[in-house]
Amino acid sequence: MISLEDAVTARLESHGARFEVLVEPDAALAIKRGEFDGELEDVIAAEDVFENASRGDRPAENDLETVFETTDPMEIIPEVIKRGEIQITADQRREMQEQKRKQLITRIARNAVNPQMDDAPHPPERIERALEEAGFRIDPMEPVESQVDEALEDLRPVLPIRFDEVTIAAHLPAEYAGSAQAKIRQYGELEREEWQADGSWVGVVTFPAGLQNEFYELVNEQTSGEGETRIIKDEDDIKTR
Template sequence: MTDKYVIARLEEKGHRFEVLVDPDLALKVKEGKSVNVDELLVGDFIYKDARKGLKASPESLREVFKTDDIKQITLEIVKRGEIQLTAEQRRRFAEEKRKQVINLIAKNAVDPKTKLPIPQKRIELALEQARVSIDPFKPAESQIEEIVSKISRVIPIKIAKAYVSVRVPSEYASRVHKLLAQMGEIKRQSWMNDGSLLMEIEIPAGMQQELFDRVNGVTKGSAQIKIISVG
């Protein structure tokens, strides 16, 4: 069997259903993302044994899924069933999810003592030290809280928000406003007597340095940026 498609399998009410699917798109479905079902589905059949080419009966499909729509059934099998990945596919997906988790933690967490972001390499080492297992089939976002709790046993870390004030000259106001709206939630904004724009924004605490770098890049260093609080 080519690694361009894999078997998704669901067993329910004494029946086994299998369908051939694209592994990358199947993983996205598992994460709750929307995909093009025509691209997800390989072939036009629901099987009871895909390797033997034995098709599931229309009666069994209607009994379990209450429909005989192949696309709808395919989504249900992938969402509720198991994806039969090869060892290499599982390794690749696990590594990709690990990188996503590390990136998300770095953006959202800080050292509670210093209030400063934690380097990705330190987070990676903490994952190894705490022997954290990352589920390749669950969205990275849904795993962060539990993972941070586990690695907090080996490094000081917590999920936090940073409240930041940014004051920029009028000629950069529009561009910086758009940038900040993409990075976090603008809580307050007001025009000052000198024509500058003052904004207060809440961002994931690990993005403090990124905010400094990006705003200063746009304003050529003319912005006034101050961390009001982290917590």
């Protein structure tokens, strides 16, 4: 269950009756698109169907039977969402818009680089300012994933940007290799690894290019600054950091 404060109202009017349910906004959109694969009870504020949710009024059972051929709320709730409209207040819209704005900035920062600065990552603050300069507006009713391409199109005139992945080799001294390699290998896709004769560890990891600085910080933290990293362009072209 979610709290009432986190829920929006989905409303269906049919056969002269009104039906309302309280549901988490993103889950409501996923259910409406047929993309929801979670547990319904985890994304609703009440296992109930209302005629007026704000007053707590319930519809007549014969109206439920007429429209849905059942009185079971857990069967009716998804139908109200799919067939009805999602109602949000101005405050809810602003809050959803702000949450998705932050999610969009994070997603772009994790994956984007500056092709004019040797593919260096863009800090989230820079992306935020560029989005404002470009006048991009987040749609609170659309998934963040579906808005990334449009945001990039708006960003390109004001910010050199490209989505990319980076492959980095990390060398961990023997003193730190045992514990550090477990965290390094989980950072992205481990392309290959090798334990050296001196007990040190070398691993090659591929991950979103925008996470480079975080990766370097992780290696430094895990090895007290004694680890080494190399950006691998291809098998023959290695750039030492």
